Amino acid sequence: MDKSVLEEILRQVSKPVRYMGNEYNMVEKDPSKVLIRFAFAFPDVYEVGMSHLGMKILYHLMNEREDTYCERVFAPWTDMEQKMREKGLPLFALETRDPIAQFDFVGFTLQYEMCYTNVINMLDLAGIPLRWWERGKNHPFIIAGGPCAYNVEPLADFFDLVVMGDGEEVINELLDAYRQWKIQGGTREDFLVAAAQIPGVYVPRFYDVEYNDDGTVRSIKPNREGIPSVIQKRVVKDLDKAYYPETMIVPYMDIVHDRVMLEVFRGCTRGCRFCQAGIIYRPVRERSVSRLMDLAAKLISNTGYEELSLSSLSTSDYSDLENLVKQLMERFGPQKVSFSLPSLRIDSFSRELIEEMIKVRKAGLTFAPEAGTQRLRDVINKGVTEEDLLNSVRQAFELGWDTVKLYFMIGLPTETQEDLEGIADLARKVKQCYFDVTGGQRSRRLRITVSAASFVPKPFTPFQWVAQDPVERLNQKLDFLKDKLRIKSVEFDWHDPRLSFLEAVFARGDRRLGKVLLKAWKMGCKFDGWAEHFKYDAWLKAFDDTGMDPKFYANRARSREEVLPWSHIDVGVTPSFLWREYQKALKGELTPDCRERCWGCGITRLGGGLCQ
Structure with missing residues (x-):
């Protein structure tokens, strides 16, 4: 890639700092001295992606390996993309500005259904064949992870493999398998067969989906021996022992969450029946106050941030929150470091706690x-x-x-x-x-x-x-x-309800929607979550042109007996528990917090945290 051309076009686009790299705490390695190059791809703009905690964790975790260099890549804004296509510049990683098509892996985190066309657009801009059967041995493996990966079926044509569960539990096993394959040699499929043996790794091409005459799924079965019929998510059982970065990249521009993020616990015990995160991130696992204090000291020292966010699905449910906040204030209050609780519950609003936290700054x-x-x-x-x-x-x-x-x-x-x-x-x-x-x-x-x-x-x-x-x-x-x-x-x-409608379509969609995504992208759909770029009419035409009915996915009730497109994925919580909760919902019956007693959701099979 002609990097002088890149320097030229950076002067012509909005927010060029999105594409410059060289931030404080960015990892620098010599690419010629590593065996594995991994592009961590976020299918949205820099300031959204750089606020994502999962990227921060996996970026530094992979870069602790001597044989691996993990770099970052984000979806370029429309003005930058136009200039790149005009000048023939492929999508590149921030650290080295090398084209990501030269990497071994391109790993996308799927946080939101309406970013799916951005995934396709980024692959195209990188010059990587869009669908798995179009790629050869010299192309990178395209990976997915994140909450939307639990039903990745609408994107099954575009990904080589998918990681289910906590990424830091799986990624080293996957990279070890790739290292062995790369040294020994073999076909592209040889590596995918090896990867499919790793618990929590899903290779969509190794499964066949059959449909009934009414359009519902009849079956989802492996199409070769040795492939598991059910993929079970991976769980980090002890967060105190789990990897967590002691430093984080400090951007040169304002990002959505421009602060140190300290994950106090993972999971939720509340059981809100609409909340996917509360189910897929079970069981609850907490970090100890001593571990959090140690991480806070190192992160504040290594980044210079003056604000720290206590991150979780429901931070006020942390079992020792008042003690944690008191210690944080005593230790860092004199340095004018402020603290925020982004997920306070209405029934956990403690006046004493908030009075302590607003001594520095009121959020x-x-x-x-x-x-x-x-x-x-x-x-x-x-x-x-x-x-x-x-x-x-x-x-x-x-x-x-x-x-x-x-x-x-x-x-x-x-x-x-x-x-x-x-x-x-x-x-x-x-x-x-x-x-x-x-x-x-x-x-x-x-x-x-x-x-x-x-x-x-x-x-x-x-x-x-x-x-x-x-x-x-x-x-x-x-x-x-x-x-x-x-x-x-x-x-x-x-x-916008139209956006929620499409979100529902792809949240509960199956593989047949891949052709809709491809058609919509060809018609200019990208950055669909941004109001100024949302093209609802184009989406409806994409469904019409491909003969697919979006209402079949969004506006149709399912029976208990229906095979769902994600039935071969095991998140730990059983379908029978979810159905019982659905029936209780129809009766208006409450299921109290499972910290009070176990309600038999099934997650104890995986263990960890409160469910040891």
């Missing part, structure tokens, strides 16, 4: 009631009450907050008009709470943002069998809320 507050009535909150097993919400916002207002955000979903199973009205009622009660606390003294400063997203049924949740509301119905519900939320000091924003 924004977001509360997620999810639903407008207690009946619907019980259906989704949210486990919080209106009283919990009002107590939390009251304490926040007493501590000086004037701005809060309330997050809801519309289109949840069994939702009624009364549930929608409850959203506006809660907004009014929060506003009244503010006036009760302040006596109206700060009324001009009050901002309550009500945010609504459309429910998307996800695999491996109790709601994986339900139908999503049609787009037209979701729009009617939004119009109703727009009218009801015309309240002074209350702002309403919402997620």
Whole structure:
């Protein structure tokens, strides 16, 4: 690649720092002295990808190997892509600016269904054949991981292999197998056969899918001997012993989460029935306070950051949180290091804890009631009450907050008009709470943002069998809320239901959708999660041109007997448990936090953390 041409076009694009590399703590190696080159690919822009904790962990983990050089690559923004195509520049890694087509692996993390066309676009921009059967021995192996990889079927044509579960548990085994194959020689398929023997590694081409006349899946079976019929995810059992980087790259530009990220625990015990992450990341595994304090000291020292985020799905559920925060404040408060809890639950809002944390800096507050009535909150097993919400916002207002955000979903199973009205009622009660606390003294400063997203049924949740509301119905519900939320000091924003519709299609899709993705990409669909680039009409035409009905995937209820496209994947939680939870949801019955007792979800088979 002509790097002088790259220097020239960097002067002509927005945010050129996205493509420059050379950040503080970037790993530098001599590529000629390593056996394995791995491009960690994030199918979105730099500032989104550089906020991803999984990339930070695996980047430094792989680079601790003497035989491996892991570099980063992100989706170039449209202006940069145009210049690269005009000048014939292939997609390159930030560290060396070498084309990623020359690497041994290109590994994509799949965090969001609406990034799928970016995966295809990045492969094309790299000059790598798009589908697995078009690649030869001199092409890199294309890998997937991340939460969306648990149903990778819509992308099965494009990936050589997929990692299920905690990447740091699998990656060294995979690289060891590749090292042996590369030294000994053999066909491309020889390596894939060896990789398929590693627990947690899925090779889509080694499985055949048959369909019934009605379009549903009939069976998913291995097409060769020695390939497991079920792929079980891998689990890091002890986070204290698991790898975690003691340094992180410090970008030259603002990124979405521009701070040190300290993962306090992994998994969730709450059991919200809409939440995929709460299922696929089980069991709960905590890091000890002593280990977290050691990591915090090294990360702050090695990066210079003055803000640290305590990261998890529900940080306020950490068993020793108050002690951790107290120690962090005592140790780093004098250095003016601030701390944020990005995932506070309404029923875990501790005034004493928050008072301790805001001594340095006050962050924004977001509360997620999810639903407008207690009946619907019980259906989704949210486990919080209106009283919990009002107590939390009251304490926040007493501590000086004037701005809060309330997050809801519309289109949840069994939702009624009364549930929608409850959203506006809660907004009014929060506003009244503010006036009760302040006596109206700060009324001009009050901002309550009500945010609504459309429910998307996800695999491996109790709601994986339900139908999503049609787009037209979701729009009617939004119009109703727009009218009801015309309240002074209350702002309403919402997620485009058309995007949620496509998200549902690909979340529960099968392999036949690969041709839709390819067609949509050829029609210019990319950066679909960005409103200014979303081409809904093009997507609908892609479905029409390929003879596929998106409503079959999004708006259709499934029976318990139906073979789901992800039925050959085992995340530890059993389908029978998920079905029981679905039936309890329809009755409005709660399943309490599994820290209180075991509800038999099946994850104990994998062990680790609270389920040892």
